[in-house]
Amino acid sequence: MLSVRDLVVEVEGRRILQGISMDIGPGELHVIMGPNGAGKSTLLNTIAGLRHYKVVSGSIIFQGINIVNKPLYERARSGIVLAHQFPPALKGLTLRELVSAMERIYGSARDVEWAADILDVKKFMDRPLFVGMSGGERKRVELYLTILQRPRVALLDEPDSGVDIETLERIEEVLVELKKRGVLVLLVSHTMYLLERLAARNIIDNVHVIVAGRLAASGDPKKIFEMLKEAGFQGIAEGARVRGDD
Numbered sequence: 146m147l148s149v150r151d152l153v154v155e156v157e158g159r160r161i162l163q164g165i166s167m168d169i170g171p172g173e174l175h176v177i178m179g180p181n182g183a184g185k186s187t188l189l190n191t192i193a194g195l196r197h198y199k200v201v202s203g204s205i206i207f208q209g210i211n212i213v214n215k216p217l218y219e220r221a222r223s224g225i226v227l228a229h230q231f232p233p234a235l236k237g238l239t240l241r242e243l244v245s246a247m248e249r250i251y252g253s254a255r256d257v258e259w260a261a262d263i264l265d266v267k268k269f270m271d272r273p274l275f276v277g278m279s280g281g282e283r284k285r286v287e288l289y290l291t292i293l294q295r296p297r298v299a300l301l302d303e304p305d306s307g308v309d310i311e312t313l314e315r316i317e318e319v320l321v322e323l324k325k326r327g328v329l330v331l332l333v334s335h336t337m338y339l340l341e342r343l344a345a346r347n348i349i350d351n352v353h354v355i356v357a358g359r360l361a362a363s364g365d366p367k368k369i370f371e372m373l374k375e376a377g378f379q380g381i382a383e384g385a386r387v388r389g390d391d
């Protein structure tokens with residue numbers, strides 16, 4: 146169980162998140178939506194414990210403990226794993242070398258061969274990591290590396306941006322599999338094609354809409370997608386403000 150309570154976060158002295166709360170139960174998949182610059186990556190980066198993300202107030206409770214003051218490596222060790230929106234190139238290291246180094250920490254890659262197969266990454270094993278890879282290939286490798294770390298909480302920041310339909314469907318299968326295996330997933334996404342397919346399979350437990358650092362709405366995917374089509378992000382935020390004023 147991951148519980149975010151009244152989280153207020155500053156980056157470089159600027160207040161980005163202004164009181165976010167959400168509860169994600171074991172084996173649940175929650176989606177974070179919102180316009181560019183709303184604070185979605187900031188929320189994931191703060192949960193992961195990245196530097197520069199200063200929690201001004203509020204708490205992040207994981208397995209009954211407030212982890213706000215715990216360093217990144219301790220959170221990672223407890224199973225909180227972040228897949229970056231823009232994975233860096235690691236010159237001189239092949240995927241095979243990285244996987245074998247990670248095996249010493251996390252255990253045999255055979256246990257997660259299902260992910261290598263779905264994401265079709267074995268053909269990249271002898272290539273230098275991320276160098277010259279297309280956007281979609283990088284996304285697949287990054288998601289595989291996330292799964293190699295055996296996440297209990299997978300923080301997935303737009304694993305689907307800029308990828309083709311076939312890759313989207315591979316990512317969909319991975320998400321279904323993660324949920325089946327009891328991994329708690331927080332997915333930031335703008336890709337309605339993927340989100341509607343996941344909703345149709347009842348894979349999404351909750352959708353949260355963040356606008357300008359505030360939670361404008363939370364609810365089941367069908368309801369939120371309907372609201373989005375009718376009112377857009379801004380309309381939802383204004384509705385939330387009116388309701389909040391009542």
Ligand SMILES: Nc1ncnc2c1ncn2[C@@H]1O[C@H](COP(=O)(O)OP(=O)(O)OP(=O)(O)O)[C@@H](O)[C@H]1O
Nearest residue numbers: 156157161179180181182183184185186187188197
């Ligand atoms: N290191 C930083 N320094 C200054 N401002 C930052 C930093 N990181 C984030 N911000 C600002 O915080 C705001 C929220 O950024 P964030 O990346 O969380 O948005 P997002 O909702 O993930 O957007 P997108 O959909 O475009 O990825 C933006 O205005 C961004 O410029």
